Amino acid sequence: MVATKDVIKGAGALTPDSPLLYTYKSLSKGAVIAVVLATAAIIMLALSASFAVFKKLSNLKKEKNNLDQISSSITKSSLNYKYEILEKATDYFNSSRQIGQGGSGSVFKGILPNGNVVAVKRLVFNNRQWVDEFFNEVNLISGIEHNNLVKLLGCSIEGPESLLVYEYFPNKSLDQFLFENSRTQILNWKQRFNIIRGTAEGLAYLHQGTKKRIIHRDIKSSNVLLDDNLSPKIADFGLARCFAADKTHLSTGIAGTLGYMAPEYLIRGQLTDKADVYSFGVLVLEI
Template sequence: SAGAGFSASISQSKLNFRYQELRNGTKNFDTSNKLGQGSYGTVYKAVLPDGREVAVKRLFLNTRQWIDQFLNEVDLINCLHHKNLVKLLGRSTDGPESLLVYEYYFNKSLDQIIFDHSRAKVLHWEKRLDIIQGVAEGLSYLHEESEIRIIHRDIKASNVLLDDNFKPKITDFGRARSFAEGLIHLSTGVAGTLGYMAPEYVFHGHLTEKVDLYSFGVLILEVVTGQRCSSEVGSQGRKSFLARVCN
């Protein structure tokens, strides 16, 4: 079954986390420890009994669809090793719900800095360029250098974490898809975040690396301008983010 390979190796002590310890470490998933939301779950900061800080992802619902995405992330990210991708530490399966455990990054996600006027000041142009380059290197690895060819499908500011030195780490692989060698594109259901999705993917459902590249282009504009791609649209009667930038 999906995730079976990783399930076998998860029994190793360094990859296996006890549910109760993670629950206690998040103070029973208290909102004060909430770090953000992924494509199918909420992420919390947890402090383990030994004092180590980790990030814990909890499913929204324990339905077949969410569990499939959970196992998809486990399978994919367990095969990936790159300095600009988030590191999976393990998971917990001994409780009433399955949890993923990742490295915790002090500066949290990129969106929490670049869209906050007071915090954005710490990101001078050199650091912003480093973030853009780091995300590009992570995508290049996913598309061309890893053992399996992977399209992330949800590149956005909230899915880029920043470590103590503001180095970027791409996270949230629940919507990612792998390609067999030689395929030009996949025909699949559309998934992603409005504002970041390539128009041709939305209309035709043809998945290629260009889907990630379009999202990456929007992300670059956000990093440079400090404006959200989804802001000031619709009811306010203003031009969309991309229309304003292009003008």
């Protein structure tokens, strides 16, 4: 009984300024702050996750729309090739028929049933880059014809993998004439000058000769093919972008080949046709 009275007496002696009450109040305030911060963090994480899922679904929907658009336009046009025909034309993609290899896929020599020789590009499948590159190559250049641009003959989209069909050039690419130790032919100055001029004319047509104003974004020696007369043909439009007439530049992700990329594009991501001109200047120095 005495002990109980002592406890009650002691409790009654506590004042608002008592160290015990002060500690209790401080802990309560800290706990509240911790709960608020934890709740805010959870909400932020939930919002971030929701945004990421939404963006992913939007990208998937965009990719599907692009593929549906390509598939619909191709199957109704003369661009459509049956996968089985191209498979047989390349001897089932035999390694002995492979004539090129790039980041977006392999290129094979194909012989069609009518005897025509073509180049078949076998694309790396199932990623966003593949969708962009396929969409670009089919939609940007399928209707474009110029003596210094590789012509897209068609494609196949309904088989187990997607294929692009181009003109075939036995001389392959310019870099093999410039840099390979095993090259059998040294280009003379007249040939080099004609290659420079032809490449410039092809670029000028892309920038000014079409309604679309196309920026290639990857001009380099390995993307310039040579025909039987060593005339240049600009190839590989997988990174190309359309440039509207009312735009001063495009803000886009950095893409291309280091060493050929314009500094202002590499640093700021602002793309104009001058980026192609810079790459062309590097190519001229190499030639």
